[in-house]
Amino acid sequence: MSSEKGFVKEITNMEDDFATWYTDVVRKAELADYTDVKGCMVIRPYGYAIWENIQKELDRRFKETGHKNAYFPLFIPESLLNKEKEHVEGFAPEVAWVTHGGSEKLEERLCVRPTSETIFSTMYSKWIQSWRDLPLLINQWANVVRWEKTTRPFLRSSEFLWQEGHTMHATEEEAMKETLKILNIYSDFCEEFLAIPMIKGRKSEKEKFAGAEATFTIEAMMHDGKALQSGTSHYFGQGFAKAFDVKFQNKEGKEEYCYQTSWGVSTRLIGGLIMTHGDNRGLKLPPRIAPVQVIVVPIAMHKEGVLEKAADLAEFLKKRYRVEIDAREEYSPGYKFNEWEMKGVPIRLEIGPRDIENGECVLVRRDTGDKITIKMTDAYDEIENVLNDIHNNMLLSAFNNRQANTFMASNMDELKNIYENKQGFAKAMWCGSRECEEKIKEEVGISIRCIPFEQENLGDKCVCCGNHADNMVYMGKQY
Amino acid sequence: MSSEKGFVKEITNMEDDFATWYTDVVRKAELADYTDVKGCMVIRPYGYAIWENIQKELDRRFKETGHKNAYFPLFIPESLLNKEKEHVEGFAPEVAWVTHGGSEKLEERLCVRPTSETIFSTMYSKWIQSWRDLPLLINQWANVVRWEKTTRPFLRSSEFLWQEGHTMHATEEEAMKETLKILNIYSDFCEEFLAIPMIKGRKSEKEKFAGAEATFTIEAMMHDGKALQSGTSHYFGQGFAKAFDVKFQNKEGKEEYCYQTSWGVSTRLIGGLIMTHGDNRGLKLPPRIAPVQVIVVPIAMHKEGVLEKAADLAEFLKKRYRVEIDAREEYSPGYKFNEWEMKGVPIRLEIGPRDIENGECVLVRRDTGDKITIKMTDAYDEIENVLNDIHNNMLLSAFNNRQANTFMASNMDELKNIYENKQGFAKAMWCGSRECEEKIKEEVGISIRCIPFEQENLGDKCVCCGNHADNMVYMGKQY
Numbered sequence: 001m002s003s004e005k006g007f008v009k010e011i012t013n014m015e016d017d018f019a020t021w022y023t024d025v026v027r028k029a030e031l032a033d034y035t036d037v038k039g040c041m042v043i044r045p046y047g048y049a050i051w052e053n054i055q056k057e058l059d060r061r062f063k064e065t066g067h068k069n070a071y072f073p074l075f076i077p078e079s080l081l082n083k084e085k086e087h088v089e090g091f092a093p094e095v096a097w098v099t100h101g102g103s104e105k106l107e108e109r110l111c112v113r114p115t116s117e118t119i120f121s122t123m124y125s126k127w128i129q130s131w132r133d134l135p136l137l138i139n140q141w142a143n144v145v146r147w148e149k150t151t152r153p154f155l156r157s158s159e160f161l162w163q164e165g166h167t168m169h170a171t172e173e174e175a176m177k178e179t180l181k182i183l184n185i186y187s188d189f190c191e192e193f194l195a196i197p198m199i200k201g202r203k204s205e206k207e208k209f210a211g212a213e214a215t216f217t218i219e220a221m222m223h224d225g226k227a228l229q230s231g232t233s234h235y236f237g238q239g240f241a242k243a244f245d246v247k248f249q250n251k252e253g254k255e256e257y258c259y260q261t262s263w264g265v266s267t268r269l270i271g272g273l274i275m276t277h278g279d280n281r282g283l284k285l286p287p288r289i290a291p292v293q294v295i296v297v298p299i300a301m302h303k304e305g306v307l308e309k310a311a312d313l314a315e316f317l318k319k320r321y322r323v324e325i326d327a328r329e330e331y332s333p334g335y336k337f338n339e340w341e342m343k344g345v346p347i348r349l350e351i352g353p354r355d356i357e358n359g360e361c362v363l364v365r366r367d368t369g370d371k372i373t374i375k376m377t378d379a380y381d382e383i384e385n386v387l388n389d390i391h392n393n394m395l396l397s398a399f400n401n402r403q404a405n406t407f408m409a410s411n412m413d414e415l416k417n418i419y420e421n422k423q424g425f426a427k428a429m430w431c432g433s434r435e436c437e438e439k440i441k442e443e444v445g446i447s448i449r450c451i452p453f454e455q456e457n458l459g460d461k462c463v464c465c466g467n468h469a470d471n472m473v474y475m476g477k478q479y
Numbered sequence: 480m481s482s483e484k485g486f487v488k489e490i491t492n493m494e495d496d497f498a499t500w501y502t503d504v505v506r507k508a509e510l511a512d513y514t515d516v517k518g519c520m521v522i523r524p525y526g527y528a529i530w531e532n533i534q535k536e537l538d539r540r541f542k543e544t545g546h547k548n549a550y551f552p553l554f555i556p557e558s559l560l561n562k563e564k565e566h567v568e569g570f571a572p573e574v575a576w577v578t579h580g581g582s583e584k585l586e587e588r589l590c591v592r593p594t595s596e597t598i599f600s601t602m603y604s605k606w607i608q609s610w611r612d613l614p615l616l617i618n619q620w621a622n623v624v625r626w627e628k629t630t631r632p633f634l635r636s637s638e639f640l641w642q643e644g645h646t647m648h649a650t651e652e653e654a655m656k657e658t659l660k661i662l663n664i665y666s667d668f669c670e671e672f673l674a675i676p677m678i679k680g681r682k683s684e685k686e687k688f689a690g691a692e693a694t695f696t697i698e699a700m701m702h703d704g705k706a707l708q709s710g711t712s713h714y715f716g717q718g719f720a721k722a723f724d725v726k727f728q729n730k731e732g733k734e735e736y737c738y739q740t741s742w743g744v745s746t747r748l749i750g751g752l753i754m755t756h757g758d759n760r761g762l763k764l765p766p767r768i769a770p771v772q773v774i775v776v777p778i779a780m781h782k783e784g785v786l787e788k789a790a791d792l793a794e795f796l797k798k799r800y801r802v803e804i805d806a807r808e809e810y811s812p813g814y815k816f817n818e819w820e821m822k823g824v825p826i827r828l829e830i831g832p833r834d835i836e837n838g839e840c841v842l843v844r845r846d847t848g849d850k851i852t853i854k855m856t857d858a859y860d861e862i863e864n865v866l867n868d869i870h871n872n873m874l875l876s877a878f879n880n881r882q883a884n885t886f887m888a889s890n891m892d893e894l895k896n897i898y899e900n901k902q903g904f905a906k907a908m909w910c911g912s913r914e915c916e917e918k919i920k921e922e923v924g925i926s927i928r929c930i931p932f933e934q935e936n937l938g939d940k941c942v943c944c945g946n947h948a949d950n951m952v953y954m955g956k957q958y
Contacts, residue, residue: 033602033605035552035601035602036598037552037554037555040553041552042549042551042552042602043549045547045548045549048547048548049547051550052548070521070523070524070527071527071640072521073521074591075516075575076516080515092581094581095581096577097577097578097579097580098576098578099576099578101574101575102572102573102626110516112553119514122514123514126512138524159552159553159554
């Protein structure tokens with residue numbers, strides 16, 4: 001037990017300092033590391049394996065709904081970025097500029113893509129001629145760069161990995177349907193794979209994407225009560241299509257501008273995983289995304305037959321699950337227990353001489369700490385049940401946490417009172433004015449996260465100005 | 480037949496102008512397109528699907544041999560690039576420099592990675608302490624940038640996609656074993672999936688990677704007789720480890736520098752596919768890498784039941800193969816045949832009213848043009864045999880082309896004579912001097928591609944100086 005305590009002690013308690021707890025987990029669990037380039041991180045193999053699992057499942061869902069992958073250039077000429085006015089105003093302050101190739105100064109500066117609407121639109125205007133070319137549904141998995149002042153691994157870094165879908169449609173209706181279809185894919189994926197319950201809704205005019213007509217978002221509550229914007233899907237109308245001349249001939253032979261969408265999720269989701277599920281022992285990974293679902297730890301390895309039996313079991317389970325065996329001689333079982341708990345592995349199987357005699361092994365759950373003894377012959381099927389139960393339990397915990405930390409406010413005093421004493425989300429009515437939105441930001445320090453699709457009846461008076469309000473909104477502090 | 484001819488006519492004959500034939504195929508088959516950024520291309524969905532298949536199979540082989548994926552930053556500070564002298568001399572002339580973030584000038588310029596030895600080595604020096612941390616076997620799939628003067632889609636572009644593996648080892652022997660293991664993975668993959676036979680060998684001192692102790696290569700012959708360097712694997716010894724202070728404590732408790740390797744293949748392989756297998760009808764894709772392995776074309780679609788039956792067949796075959804059905808109403812079968820031939824799909828299945836009556840369909844091979852009629856009930860199994868046969872036939876054709884265009888030379892006159900009249904590879908003895916290597920380059924316009932592992936006895940006199948020579952080399956013009 002002493003090594004166990006010693007080991008966990010290195011992670012700051014989340015109640016003491018949530019931000020330090022977060023970076024402790026990121027670094028101790030070897031998810032990511034800092035580099036010599038300000039704001040740029042290395043995603044280490046354990047963290048990248050999570051991203052690979054995210055990619056695999058999302059990519060499957062994108063392809064299932066008719067999207068294809070492609071790859072567009074990293075560099076965007078300054079003149080191209082400048083074509084859509086709101087877009088350039090939103091992004092120019094935070095882009096990295098390439099000015100030299102080798103020893104020569106470039107004639108025109110190139111920005112490292114912060115997002116790729118401009119270059120997609122340029123190519124689409126070449127590729128699209130007729131209604132037969134629509135819808136055009138392309139996604140790319142890529143790195144993007146936004147020159148951030150304050151950075152944090154996974155949550156906000158100068159370079160990050162993401163996917164960006166860019167689609168063109170013949171009608172407004174179809175484009176809007178696509179925008180919402182993708183939002184649902186994101187939300188379903190987060191609940192079914194990351195065990196993170198999402199609030200789906202629309203961003204306010206102030207918070208929408210630079211150049212979009214409407215931005216839709218999925219918002220999650222982290223363990224400290226703050227909101228994480230976890231994915232966005234944008235409806236562009238014909239704005240970019242007009243700026244970039246993306247036209248098609250409709251079935252009646254008439255030229256029209258296309259209707260456009262774009263949407264993305266990023267490695268930020270890994271930050272969301274950490275902050276939704278983690279605890280003071282470290283990471284806690286939902287089973288369907290965990291790089292290692294089952295860790296087999298042999299006990300009393302020096303005893304004859306133990307290592308062989310444990311290895312046999314691990315090999316057998318590998319046919320169905322992501323399994324590793326920890327046969328390192330230089331560490332005690334207690335040390336290993338701690339390390340794999342810290343790395344968030346959902347199930348630990350302990351197997352020692354007496355277990356082998358009885359044809360059993362001990363199964364320990366990361367989420368509850370529960371230990372059960374099971375027949376080795378039952379392990380193959382039983383693990384599936386336990387993994388599903390862990391997933392459901394983690395999703396429910398996250399949901400309960402959000403419910404317990406969501407409060408209603410009907411006026412500014414109530415709103416201020418919430419954030420003086422607590423963290424979390426506030427539900428309140430809002431009149432829709434930018435003025436009230438900014439006043440709330442200024443006086444309470446929170447922002448409107450979204451106008452949720454699921455509205456509740458909280459009266460019809462704006463929490464800020466008291467005037468008529470049609471919409472209930474979620475507010476909170478954000479990452 | 481008239482539309483067929485009209486269609487193919489748009490591709491330049493390779494005998495007339497190989498370079499134009501190449502770009503015609505790239506653009507007509509929608510593999511890639513040019514962009515507004517000089518030297519940067521868009522990889523379009525059909526081209527990217529080939530890359531995804533390459534990635535999937537190589538990634539499987541890397542993981543099977545113990546490698547893990549990670550992601551390292553895009554930007555490398557100038558001071559880091561400067562740490563290894565030969566390396567910076569090799570790469571500095573062709574890197575893109577970021578000088579500004581938003582509106583602020585950076586304190587230190589950042590180069591956009593041309594390759595990542597420097598940043599991997601920096602992190603490895605933090606992560607590696609003891610022999611227990613070795614070997615460290617990490618790969619990344621990433622974009623890199625090299626500011627090229629003359630560019631061509633897939634073959635040489637300012638930005639390209641690749642994988643780069645970077646490994647650290649406790650001994651020279653182990654590192655060299657890794658270097659060659661990867662070369663074999665590359666070579667096996669190219670033969671087994673791309674149907675391209677490779678010559679494996681070592682690069683001369685002049686041609687090796689900047690900073691490496693030894694570079695190993697796989698070289699392929701293209702249809703025009705030129706060589707394509709298709710993948711390289713480098714042995715670094717302790718050079719970078721010393722420059723970046725990557726040390727470990729060995730089992731005896733003594734500090735030592737690590738032994739290092741790196742290795743990569745890129746989207747260039749797609750260029751290799753095109754130029755090895757293509758013909759005047761367009762692309763010809765090896766079955767195991769083709770995004771569409773079987774295209775089903777219904778004939779006389781307006782006749783009752785044809786489309787349904789064709790769709791049923793396509794759905795059934797999809798359980799085992801990558802299949803699409805071309806049910807476009809606005810194009811004739813002849814047009815479709817041409818288009819899918821141009822896109823290189825290995826098998827076309829034609830299915831019309833009479834075929835349906837007889838329970839048959841017509842199978843047409845892209846490689847030979849052979850047509851056979853098969854029972855629809857046999858298609859599910861038969862296609863596997865045909866795809867394998869196509870693969871073997873394409874590999875053999877490429878091999879025969881290489882054999883037929885490889886010539887022996889024992890002196891400079893013979894060597895010059897070869898390249899006055901023919902293209903292809905020359906096999907010759909070489910004394911190993913840089914002087915002869917440069918003279919051959921200057922006088923014949925060819926370079927030493929590699930010192931192949933499979934040596935042949937061609938005497939012991941250098942083709943250039945006539946002095947004693949131990950090594951047979953392959954020479955040729957290169958892409």
